Amino acid sequence: EVQLVQSGAEVKKTGESLKISCKGSGYKFTSYWISWVRQMPGKGLEWMGTIDPSDSYTKYSPSFQGHVTISVDKSITTAYLQWSSLKASDTAIYYCARPYSGSYDLEYWGQGILVTVSS
Amino acid sequence: QSALTQPASVSGSPGQSITISCTGSSSDVGVYNYVAWYQHHPDKAPKLMIYDVSKRPSGVSNRFSGSKSGNTASLSISGLQAEDEADYYCSSYTSSGTYVFGTGTKVTVL
Numbered sequence: 001e002v003q004l005v006q007s008g009a010e011v012k013k014t015g016e017s018l019k020i021s022c023k024g025s026g027y028k029f030t031s032y033w034i035s036w037v038r039q040m041p042g043k044g045l046e047w048m049g050t051i052d053p054s055d056s057y058t059k060y061s062p063s064f065q066g067h068v069t070i071s072v073d074k075s076i077t078t079a080y081l082q083w084s085s086l087k088a089s090d091t092a093i094y095y096c097a098r099p100y101s102g103s104y105d106l107e108y109w110g111q112g113i114l115v116t117v118s119s
Numbered sequence: 120q121s122a123l124t125q126p127a128s129v130s131g132s133p134g135q136s137i138t139i140s141c142t143g144s145s146s147d148v149g150v151y152n153y154v155a156w157y158q159h160h161p162d163k164a165p166k167l168m169i170y171d172v173s174k175r176p177s178g179v180s181n182r183f184s185g186s187k188s189g190n191t192a193s194l195s196i197s198g199l200q201a202e203d204e205a206d207y208y209c210s211s212y213t214s215s216g217t218y219v220f221g222t223g224t225k226v227t228v229l
Contacts, residue, residue, distance in 0.1 A: 035218065037165075044122070044223035045157070045165065045208050061217055062120060095164060104212045105155035105170035112164055 002026040004096050004110035011116045012086050019082035020113050022096030029077040030054040036081045037095040086117045123209055123221035130227040131199045139224045141192040141209030149190040153212035156194045160205045204228045
């Protein structure tokens with residue numbers, strides 16, 4: 001069974017750093033890109049970026065380029081999303097997702113991580 | 120890149136059919152067949168309902184169907200049921216090698 005299991009909810013202060021994770025299992029991890037998706041409170045889904053676990057090549061949405069870093073450790077089949085300095089506007093639910101075989105469309109999703117940033 | 124445009128809300132009575140539109144551009148919906156639709160219930164992960172414009176993943180009801188014409192994609196739901204009440208998002212691959220979601224549509228079953 002394909003699963004993406006994300007780390008737990010986070011409560012942080014503005015200016016702090018954060019790294020959240022997404023562990024894939026039940027499939028060949030290096031064969032499928034992992035994307036990250038944001039949902040701010042009361043808002044829609046936003047695609048943030050994606051990574052190829054086989055070589056760590058990344059592609060970011062222009063809206064998120066330079067604000068977050070996506071990385072992967074294929075030895076433990078885990079992808080990461082990190083911030084060096086959080087802002088209150090980073091408060092959101094963050095999902096990781098894996099595409100359908102042969103497509104770019106996102107079939108498997110993690111359960112989501114609520115990140116709350118306050119001053 | 121701008122979000123794809125969807126109506127904010129669509130409603131229908133049980134048993135009726137509804138259609139949700141998703142308008143993009145010649146840089147995304149108009150040139151790629153990687154158009155998908157997701158159902159999103161509050162406090163749950165989004166669920167892929169349609170991929171590659173009109174294909175249904177295993178387990179998704181055949182009451183859901185997708186199509187595309189030019190820069191506009193559509194999701195149709197027939198035989199509307201109470202459980203269909205949710206937010207729906209379209210998405211598309213883009214010529215920049217990125218991915219973009221629609222603005223989202225709240226479906227209400229009257």
